[in-house]
Amino acid sequence: MELDALRAYHMQKKRVTEELPFGPETLVFKVAGKMFALIAWQYSPLRISLKCDPDDALALRDMYPAVQPGYYLNKTHWNTITLDGTIPDAELLTMIDNSYRFVVKSLKKAEREALLAGT
Template sequence: MELKQIAAYLLNKKGTTEETPFGPEALVYKVMGKMFALVAWEADPLTLTLKCEPGQALLLRDIYPAVLPGYHMNKTHWNTITLEGTIPAAELWGMIDDSYELVVQSLTRAQRATLLS
């Protein structure tokens, strides 16, 4: 999977912005100012860090060797995925969708209303 595909999918999520608060080597994707994805685009292979429900995070780590506890993140709530082609694209898109939805659900009612308007 290439950076262009990942970035396009992430940026297609409503209200998503791309920032580089940790330096140019890490692209951070936020919705309403809250991070839901981080792409280490200079890593070889590319890595993607996503928010995840704790139980689901453990399950994904058991199923896919390319899914690891979140690098430099709260390891209970974040997974880092090494994009080496071992995870089906549909599964990866689902992980991104879940991460985005988790963050949207954590927004205040006013923030969600702004996002949906």
């Protein structure tokens, strides 16, 4: 999957912002101010780090060699995926969706309800 398609997919989600808090080489996507995805866009192939449930993180690492513990991130909750073509695009999009939902679920009740209501 190409960078432009990844960016567009992230940005179509509610209340997502794209930021560069770690410098120009890492795109950070946040929902309601909390990170759910990071793209190391200067690597070839691209690398994306996604937050996930700890059990899911381990399962994905077992299933796909391209999925590794989060690079410079909490290895319990983050996976870094090398986009080398071994993971189907549909599976990658599911991982992104799950990361977004995982972070939304952790928001304060009022923030979560406002986000889900579309306000």
